[in-house]
Amino acid sequence: MGKFALITGAAKRIGAAISHYLAAEGWSVLIHYNSSDKEALALAAQLKTAYPSQEFPTIQCNLANTDEVLKMFKKSVLQGVEITALINNASIFTPGSIADITPDFLAQQMGVNFEAPLFLMQAFKNHTEHGSIINMLDTNVVKNMETHAAYLLAKKNLEALTQMAALAWAPHIRINGVAPGPVLPPPGQDQKHLEKVIDNTPLKRQVDTKDIAQTVSFLLNNPSITGQIIFCDSGIHLK
Ligand SMILES: NC(=O)c1ccc[n+]([C@@H]2O[C@H](COP(=O)([O-])OP(=O)(O)OC[C@H]3O[C@@H](n4cnc5c(N)ncnc54)[C@H](OP(=O)(O)O)[C@@H]3O)[C@@H](O)[C@H]2O)c1
Numbered sequence: 001m002g003k004f005a006l007i008t009g010a011a012k013r014i015g016a017a018i019s020h021y022l023a024a025e026g027w028s029v030l031i032h033y034n035s036s037d038k039e040a041l042a043l044a045a046q047l048k049t050a051y052p053s054q055e056f057p058t059i060q061c062n063l064a065n066t067d068e069v070l071k072m073f074k075k076s077v078l079q080g081v082e083i084t085a086l087i088n089n090a091s092i093f094t095p096g097s098i099a100d101i102t103p104d105f106l107a108q109q110m111g112v113n114f115e116a117p118l119f120l121m122q123a124f125k126n127h128t129e130h131g132s133i134i135n136m137l138d139t140n141v142v143k144n145m146e147t148h149a150a151y152l153l154a155k156k157n158l159e160a161l162t163q164m165a166a167l168a169w170a171p172h173i174r175i176n177g178v179a180p181g182p183v184l185p186p187p188g189q190d191q192k193h194l195e196k197v198i199d200n201t202p203l204k205r206q207v208d209t210k211d212i213a214q215t216v217s218f219l220l221n222n223p224s225i226t227g228q229i230i231f232c233d234s235g236i237h238l239k
Contacts, residue, residue, distance in 0.1 A: 181233025
């Protein structure tokens, strides 16, 4: 069986970088997107031209809706896609303190950042005998950044789930996490937004999207690692 990765939020930014990196290593990629249809189709076409013997189908789904998440997985299986790796990369990063959290806001942040990864993991486990899951976390999972409280609570839950499931689902499924530091400014914000954060990192380095993709690849390729969280963050988790 070939290597086939489902990457959520794959159309742009870090997701697209992971898609390029894995494609160059011989993976076929199921490119998930929500609103970035043009970018997803362009990425699929670009990868198919570069790697004609691999497959790069696209699939649309709003991950805020659990029913849609499960339908998406079923649809991809029905299309004959044999997924062997799941990269939970899609995310929504909305500011708001603990005091700002409303039920709807919490449902949205938890839905995309925690529940969708959880139900995709479950569907993946039921679908495959052997496989690997990578959850994209955040260096702040070891901190208490209250500016994005609901987002961070969801990522902290996803970190805990990564380790709980790694133990529960061994030896068949390996589950690891990547915790990025400053890679790209949040969508819609400029580079200035990141400069202070980068300057505060021990390595004084903006994390390259390729560094993240390489870490994902390392975890996918190392059969002895499960339940590991790698901080690819220029050392900022140390402070
Ligand atoms: N950027 C950083 O410096 C940084 C730092 C720490 C952690 N991370 C983590 O690394 C991962 C990738 O980061 P990123 O900055 O590249 O992410 P991003 O651009 O903020 O989001 C990635 C994709 O998530 C998808 N998405 C958002 N809401 C969705 C929904 N309701 N349903 C389905 N898809 C949805 C979007 O897809 P569409 O465009 O198709 O709508 C978006 O392109 C994330 O998990 C993030 O938390 C990033």
